[in-house]
Amino acid sequence: MSLDEENFDTLLHETRKFPPHPSFRQQATVSSADLYHQAAANGEAFWAEQARELTWSKPFTEILAWDPPHARWFYDGELNAATNTVDRHRQGATKNKVALIWEGEPGDQVVLTYDMLGREVDRAAQMLTALGVQPDDRITLYLPMIPELVIAMLAAAKVGAIHSIVFGGFSAEALRERINDAGSRLVITADAGWRRGKTVPLKANTDAALTGCPQVEQVVVVERVGQIAGLNMIPGRDRWWHQAMAEASTAPFAPVPRHAEDILFTLYTSGTTGKPKGIVHSTAGYLTGANTSCRLVFDLKPEDVYFCTADIGWITGHTYVVYGPLSCGATVVMYEGAPDWPDRDRYWALIERYGVTVLYTAPTSIRTFMKWGPELPGRHRLDSLRLLGTVGEPINPEAWMWYYEVIGGARCPIVDTWWQTETGAAMISPLPGVTDLKPGSASVPVPGIFADVVDTHGHSVPPGGAGYLVLTRPWPSMLRTIWGDDQRYQDTYWNRFPGRYFTGDGAHRDEDGYYWILGRVDDVMNISGHRIGTMEVESALVDDHRVAESAVIGRQHDLKGQAISAFVTLKDGIEGTPELVTALKQHVADKIGPMARPEEIFFTAELPKTRSGKIMRRLLRDVAEGRALGDTTTLADPTVVEALKQQYEAQDPD
Ligand code: WTA
Numbered sequence: 027m028s029l030d031e032e033n034f035d036t037l038l039h040e041t042r043k044f045p046p047h048p049s050f051r052q053q054a055t056v057s058s059a060d061l062y063h064q065a066a067a068n069g070e071a072f073w074a075e076q077a078r079e080l081t082w083s084k085p086f087t088e089i090l091a092w093d094p095p096h097a098r099w100f101y102d103g104e105l106n107a108a109t110n111t112v113d114r115h116r117q118g119a120t121k122n123k124v125a126l127i128w129e130g131e132p133g134d135q136v137v138l139t140y141d142m143l144g145r146e147v148d149r150a151a152q153m154l155t156a157l158g159v160q161p162d163d164r165i166t167l168y169l170p171m172i173p174e175l176v177i178a179m180l181a182a183a184k185v186g187a188i189h190s191i192v193f194g195g196f197s198a199e200a201l202r203e204r205i206n207d208a209g210s211r212l213v214i215t216a217d218a219g220w221r222r223g224k225t226v227p228l229k230a231n232t233d234a235a236l237t238g239c240p241q242v243e244q245v246v247v248v249e250r251v252g253q254i255a256g257l258n259m260i261p262g263r264d265r266w267w268h269q270a271m272a273e274a275s276t277a278p279f280a281p282v283p284r285h286a287e288d289i290l291f292t293l294y295t296s297g298t299t300g301k302p303k304g305i306v307h308s309t310a311g312y313l314t315g316a317n318t319s320c321r322l323v324f325d326l327k328p329e330d331v332y333f334c335t336a337d338i339g340w341i342t343g344h345t346y347v348v349y350g351p352l353s354c355g356a357t358v359v360m361y362e363g364a365p366d367w368p369d370r371d372r373y374w375a376l377i378e379r380y381g382v383t384v385l386y387t388a389p390t391s392i393r394t395f396m397k398w399g400p401e402l403p404g405r406h407r408l409d410s411l412r413l414l415g416t417v418g419e420p421i422n423p424e425a426w427m428w429y430y431e432v433i434g435g436a437r438c439p440i441v442d443t444w445w446q447t448e449t450g451a452a453m454i455s456p457l458p459g460v461t462d463l464k465p466g467s468a469s470v471p472v473p474g475i476f477a478d479v480v481d482t483h484g485h486s487v488p489p490g491g492a493g494y495l496v497l498t499r500p501w502p503s504m505l506r507t508i509w510g511d512d513q514r515y516q517d518t519y520w521n522r523f524p525g526r527y528f529t530g531d532g533a534h535r536d537e538d539g540y541y542w543i544l545g546r547v548d549d550v551m552n553i554s555g556h557r558i559g560t561m562e563v564e565s566a567l568v569d570d571h572r573v574a575e576s577a578v579i580g581r582q583h584d585l586k587g588q589a590i591s592a593f594v595t596l597k598d599g600i601e602g603t604p605e606l607v608t609a610l611k612q613h614v615a616d617k618i619g620p621m622a623r624p625e626e627i628f629f630t631a632e633l634p635k636t637r638s639g640k641i642m643r644r645l646l647r648d649v650a651e652g653r654a655l656g657d658t659t660t661l662a663d664p665t666v667v668e669a670l671k672q673q674y675e676a677q678d679p680d
Contacts, residue, residue, distance in 0.1 A: 040423045044430075044463040050412070050439055054459025055325050061457070065473035072474045073099070073502050076318040077310065080105060080353070081114045083283045086310070090500065095520035095527075096507075097500035098287050099311040106281035107290055108147055108184035110313055111352035113281065115140040120328065124357045127331075127380050128173050131220035131363025136173050140355070143177070150181030153274040157244055159212060161186030161282055164292070166210040168192045168201055168228055170219025171362040174248045174267060175338055176348055178214050179291070183309075186282035189291045190304070193339025194219050194226060196619040198234035200302075204294050205239045207304055208509065214267070216248040217257055222364045225251050233258060246270055286310030292509045293341055295447040296559035297518060298549040304509030305341075305447050313349060315451030315503025320350035323441050323455050323472060324384055325413055333359040333376065334386040334415075340556075341447040342417055346386055350451070365391060370398045374406040385433070386415035390554040392425045393585050400432045408433060413458055415441045418555025419587040420543050426465035444468035444543050446529065447557070448519065450503030453477070454541050467540045475501055479535045484523040487535065494547060495533040496526040549643070551580030551588050556621045558590070560643070563624065566617035567592060570610060572600045577633050577641045578624070581650035589625035591650040593633055593670075602629030628674060634667040636660050642667070649674050 051057045065072035070089045077086065077100050086103025115123065125143045128136040138146065159165065165182050167189055169175040175191075182189040190208040192201050205213060215232045218225035229247055236242050247259070248267040259266075284290075290309040294302040320326045324346075332351045336342035351358050359380050365373050373395075377385065395403070414434050421429075421442055430440055439458035445451060453475045454468040461469050471477045476499040479487045487493040497504075504527070508515040522528040532544040546552060549560040560578040567576040575595040580588035594610065596602055607627045615623040634642045637660070648655050649671045658664040 040464065040466050042423070042465055044439075044465075046439060046459050046461070047437065051459045054457075055327070056322055056457050057459040059460055061322070061473045062460075062470075069474050069476070069499060073314065076474070077103075077314045077502065079317055079321070080110050080310070080313055083109070083281075086286060092500050094525050095516055097311075097504060099308070099314070099500075099502045100286040103286045103310060104283040105286065105310055105313070106184060106186075106284055107309055107313055107349065108151075108180045109281045110317075111180060111183075111349060112140060112144045112147055115352075115355045116144045120355055123328070123355070125352060126173060126176065126358050126360060128360045129362065129376060130172070131223070131361075131367055138173065143180075146173075146177045147180045147184055148279040149271055149274050149276065150177050151184040151279040152277065153246075153270045154181055154185050154187065154212075155279075156274055157212060157246075157270070159185055159187050161284075162289070163187045163212070164190050164208040164210040166190045166192060166201075166205045166208060166213045168194060168196075168213060168215045168232055169248065170194050170216055170226070170228065170250055171337055171360060172216065172219070172248065172250055173360070174214075174216070174250075176360070179338075179348060183290060184279055184281050186284055186288070188289045191291070191293060191339050191344070193337055193619070194228055195337075195339070195621055197616055198231040199617055200619060201231060202235035202238045204302065204304075205235060205242060207294070207302075208292060209241060211241055212244045212246070213242055214246045214248070216250040217254045218251040220251065220363050222367050225254070227254070229254070229257055233260075284309045287506070289506070291344065293344065293447055295341075296550055296557045296562060298559060298561065300559065300561040300565040302559075302562075303511070303514065303518075306506045306509050307450055307503070308506050311502035311504070312450045313353060315449075315501065316345045316350035317353040318474075319443075319451040319455075319472065320346070320354045320356070322457055323443060323452050324350075324386070324415065325458055326351060326354045326356045326384065328355045330356045330383045331359060331381050331410070332356045332384045332386075333361075333373075333380075333382040335361070335365070335373065335388070335391065336386070336417075341450070342386075345451055365394075369402075371402040371405055374403045374408060377408055377411065378406040381410040383410055384413045384415070385411055386417065388418040388555040389416055389421040389425055390419065390586055392416065392421065392429050395433075396425060396428045397585065403432055409435065411435070411438050413441065414438045415443055417443045417445070417452075419552050420545060421466060423465040430465070439463060442466075442468045444531075444541070448505040449497070449501070450505065453497065453501075454543075464540055467536075467542045469540055471541075475499075477541065478526070479533050479541070480523060480526075484526070489535055489537045489539065492532060492534040492544065494523070495529045495531045495541070495543070496523055497529065498526050500527075545588075546580075551578075551590060553580065553588055553590060553621060554586045558618070558622050562618055563590060563592065563614055563622055566614045566622070567594060567610060569617060570613050572596055572606065573610070575633060577643060577646055579643050579646045579650060581647060583625070586625075590622065591646070592624040592627045593630050593646055594627055595630060595633060628677070630670055630673065632663075632666045632670075634658075634670065635662050637662045646670075
């Protein structure tokens with residue numbers, strides 16, 4: 027296990043504490059610690075009460091069946107996710123309430139009330155039905171951050187289909203792998219998306235992906251950018267979204283009732299092998315987690331204007347742009363593009379323009395805003411904000427304080443929410459009206475969630491210690507399996523510490539029981555809050571015919587949290603030129619997506635290996651972070667890493 031020692035030291039010296047402001051506490055949905063005690067006394071009763079906040083077409087009577095590691099929650103109930111996010115707000119006073127305020131990167135806007143959104147979803151559900159979509163069919167969505175993405179996912183849910191969203195930054199190859207793994211026959215994409223004033227060629231990528239997806243029969247294309255030269259619409263396969271929508275019935279669409287445990291969606295995430303995992307989420311349990319955490323952690327109320335900056339292509343966007351806030355009947359602000367377009371104050375302009383009350387973003391963004399300076403937020407009125415959130419990676423206390431003071435005016439609590447694609451919803455986070463905040467700590471598990479920090483033998487580590495973070499009881503929004511690979515589900519999450527869910531993160535727990543997340547302890551990197559497996563990047567590198575071997579690590583980076591350092595051994599006779607560095611970086615970006623482009627590539631004659639041939643990444647991390655080398659006694663040839671260190675320091679890319 028590798029725990030980040032430097033971070034750890036900073037965290038241990040962090041002693042500031044911020045109790046909830048009385049003015050926040052007064053209006054908070056949860057303002058007393060009783061809820062923690064109730065949930066601790068009877069977790070299942072707590073979750074059943076939360077699940078009753080959803081709208082059920084057939085109410086559940088059973089709460090939990092736990093056959094480790096498989097859980098079923100509320101399993102005799104029936105419901106539909108589109109009903110819960112949209113239709114239930116289409117009656118009474120909320121019918122004409124704004125559900126979605128969308129702003130495109132060029133500045134165009136779409137505002138949809140719950141009723142308008144509901145009519146769009148119905149129409150799209152009619153369209154999907156006309157295209158032959160059946161319950162449990164998988165639909166891959168490869169779209170920019172546009173309203174059609176929300177409409178398509180909710181329409182899929184309404185007809186009982188399973189959506190599999192692929193982030194628009196992924197390459198054609200990554201898209202192909204995910205379409206094939208899911209077995210989707212329908213793909214919904216767009217001509218292109220906007221990013222920093224340039225277009226991202228989503229349809230062209232889809233075409234390239236589909237050269238290897240024989241089962242895909244239909245492609246629906248949203249016209250987002252227009253006038254894309256050479257856009258190739260294949261007759262019989264491709265159709266325009268606006269035409270298919272125009273042809274679809276305008277009749278209301280009756281939601282297809284789903285069993286609680288039916289799959290709502292799959293979402294691919296990186297693991298320790300090259301092959302991404304299709305994380306499977308259920309309908310009722312997932313929605314319970316999304317809805318409950320929005321009410322309790324984000325304190326969401328119908329009058330909130332809520333802005334989560336995540337892309338819907340990641341779990342944060344699924345849960346906290348779409349399912350959570352809409353299920354609460356909030357108003358969601360959704361922005362298509364980059365934070366620095368056309369200027370570096372775009373988020374602050376959005377907050378001022380729409381009166382955003384709750385902002386949820388990532389530490390990597392906060393550190394970037396810090397670097398850009400306080401003048402940019404200073405140009406805008408941000409006093410509508412009442413609550414801030416962060417997610418994706420540990421937040422350093424300095425960035426926390428900046429966020430608190432400069433963005434929140436020392437008035438807004440910050441909820442540092444620890445969770446994962448697999449957990450579906452926030453697991454460790456303050457309740458803003460109750461929990462004292464400590465900058466840099468995600469604080470304590472939310473009510474109904476039970477965590478522990480354990481050593482390699484699975485024994486609980488006493489307060490003040492560090493170890494592996496585990497969750498000790500099943501929870502409603504937990505992943506149900508890995509699509510098509512239940513064995514991998516068991517091996518990855520449950521076999522390490524039987525009966526407990528292994529998160530892959532290290533954590534320190536202080537004397538007050540607060541959790542300080544120390545980052546991944548497996549071969550998964552966290553680059554600007556994006557999960558990327560070292561193996562994925564290594565496979566992309568060795569895919570180049572000049573590369574013999576590679577080892578990839580995430581090294582500490584001031585802005586990104588981690589940056590990708592690649593150590594590459596070239597085949598005999600190949601010279602490690604700067605041109606080759608550029609070409610290999612590009613190759614990785616083409617194979618996976620731009621977010622996986624290595625920050626630096628370092629050529630070396632040999633990689634440090636154990637006698638059994640395992641690459642010692644821990645030592646490479648020591649090299650890249652300029653630390654004294656750790657234990658090298660298990661190396662086959664200890665001189666390799668010493669030589670590497672000297673060579674690295676001589677050519678330090680920084
Ligand atoms: C990391 C994103 C520290 C962690 C929701 C986890 C965090 C991985 C935090 C999951 C946080 C997420 N503090 N680390 N508040 N939130 N992480 O699946 O390493 O994209 O395992 O889900 O991000 O990333 P994923």
